[in-house]
Amino acid sequence: MSAGERLPGTPDPMHRWPAHRGVSIAGDSWGDPSGPLVLLQHGGGQTRHAWKNAGETLGAAGYHAVAFDARGHGDSDWAPDGLYTQDAMIEDLKCVIEQLGGQRPVLVGASMGGGTSLVAVGEDHVDATALVMVDIAPRIEPEGVARIGAFMTQKPDGFDSLEEVADAIAAYQPHRKRPRDVSGLAKNLRRAPNGKFRWHWDPQYMTLRRDMDKRTERMVDCARNLRLPTLLVRGGLSDILSEEGAQHFLELCPHAEYVNITGAAHMVAGDRNDVFADAVIDFLARTVPIGGAPVHAPHEPHPHHEGPPGDTIDVP
Numbered sequence: 313m314s315a316g317e318r319l320p321g322t323p324d325p326m327h328r329w330p331a332h333r334g335v336s337i338a339g340d341s342w343g344d345p346s347g348p349l350v351l352l353q354h355g356g357g358q359t360r361h362a363w364k365n366a367g368e369t370l371g372a373a374g375y376h377a378v379a380f381d382a383r384g385h386g387d388s389d390w391a392p393d394g395l396y397t398q399d400a401m402i403e404d405l406k407c408v409i410e411q412l413g414g415q416r417p418v419l420v421g422a423s424m425g426g427g428t429s430l431v432a433v434g435e436d437h438v439d440a441t442a443l444v445m446v447d448i449a450p451r452i453e454p455e456g457v458a459r460i461g462a463f464m465t466q467k468p469d470g471f472d473s474l475e476e477v478a479d480a481i482a483a484y485q486p487h488r489k490r491p492r493d494v495s496g497l498a499k500n501l502r503r504a505p506n507g508k509f510r511w512h513w514d515p516q517y518m519t520l521r522r523d524m525d526k527r528t529e530r531m532v533d534c535a536r537n538l539r540l541p542t543l544l545v546r547g548g549l550s551d552i553l554s555e556e557g558a559q560h561f562l563e564l565c566p567h568a569e570y571v572n573i574t575g576a577a578h579m580v581a582g583d584r585n586d587v588f589a590d591a592v593i594d595f596l597a598r599t600v601p602i603g604g605a606p607v608h609a610p611h612e613p614h615p616h617h618e619g620p621p622g623d624t625i626d627v628p
Contacts, residue, residue, distance in 0.1 A: 315510045316502035318387075323361070323499060325387045329380075329411040332403035333395065338387035339380030339408070340364070343371025348441065348600045349417040351408070352379035353425025355448075355579070357464050357513055359386035361499055362422070366581050369589040374602035375418075380408055382424065384514035394516040398527075401428045402437050409438065416610065418600055420592065422446035422581065423552065427531065434534020441606035442541040442599045444592055447553045447578050449544065449561035450531035454524075456551035456578070459484075465518055470508025477501065477509060487549055487577055535564035540608040541599035542568040545591060547576035547584075569595060 325338035340360050350370055352363040363379035370377035381388035383404055384396055391400070405428060409417060419440045421429035426448035432438040463484045471477045474494040481497075482490040501509045542565055546558045555572070562568055571591045576584040600606045 315512050315514070316504040319498035319501055319503060319509075321495060321498045325360070325381070327378075327380075329408050331383070331407040332400055333391070333393070335383045335389045335391055335404065337380050337383065337389075337404055337408060339378055340367065341371075341376065341378045342367040343376045344374065345376050347374045347376040347602060348596070348606070349412060349415045350375045350377045350596070351405070351417045351419055352377060353405070353419070353421040353428055354379070354382065354385070355423030355425055356382075356517070357385070357460070357511065358422070358579075359500060359512060361386070362579070362582055365585040366589045366592070369585075370593065373593050375596065378408075378412065382428075384517045386512050390514040390516075394514075394520075396514070396517045396520050398428055398431055402432045405429075405432055406438060416441050416606070418442045418444065418596060420444040420446065421448070423448050423578065427527075430531055430534050430538075433540065434531075434537045439610055440540060441608055442543070442596065443538065444543045444545065444595065445561075446545045446580050446588075447547050447550050449553055449557050450528050450535055450564070451554075451557040451560045452552050453554055453557065459551060460578075461518070464511070464513075468515065470504050470506065470510040471501075472508060474498070474501070474509065485577065485579070487575075532564060535561055538565045538568070541595070541606075543571065543592070543595045544568055545571045545573065545580055545588065547578055547580040548572050548574035549577040550580075552578045 326341055327339045329337045331337045352367060354362045360379035360381045367377040367379050382401055384390050416439055419429035426445040429443055430445060433440050433443055474497050477497050478490055478494045500512055502512055504510045544558060544561055546553050562570055573580055573584050573587050581588045
């Protein structure tokens, strides 16, 4: 099943990979496939397109950047059994890595994708070379989570026009300038049988019951287990990850580096892609350099990498 008909102008995925329980995962890639693999996982309600600019920048720098739609999102299949748990997404991640040749990846994850990445590494499901978490940590703000939920569940029968969609996005992200040309929204929408515009994701994703206390406990344990080079990126305007939540993560993972990007909200890469990509490439140049061995050897504990523990950079 899907949300409906793909709209004209929606880019076709460059790749498709079989994943957990037969779900087909759609993805795009940039750069030299022989370069270090960087897997980009988006947040809930987003698609692989959120990473396009960052992926192109990483590819130009010599990395093999791959972004894929999570199950139930974008051009990936909806789960026939409604299975949208973190564990199912970790299994999808493992399948994608295997399809790409089993290379040890850098994991870059925003929000939902960051949680998947953290648990995948923290519970030893994936042996990664480095981890970049974007505006997500074990401790997040309930008010911000509720605000995202309200945005994602509005207009369940669909929007009447792309202009109405643009208005909804502008109300949710007032710090961003509303685009005059709304045609770029087409890739995130589908036309339903009733003629209305619906978001690309499976509505069942939003009905999944989540035990936030267990989620937090699991992510805390995973953060404590991290031994690989780790970078936490926070949007300075975020209502999901507060500065207190970021500092809590740095207490759990003292060797992690930290970048706070002022002027960016929860959708960090979309708000300040240039600054975000520069911060990630600077981190990877020291930890997973082009043509060199990663700082963190396979399955070996990682001592503090270059730079003092808990490096904090405030990027304007």
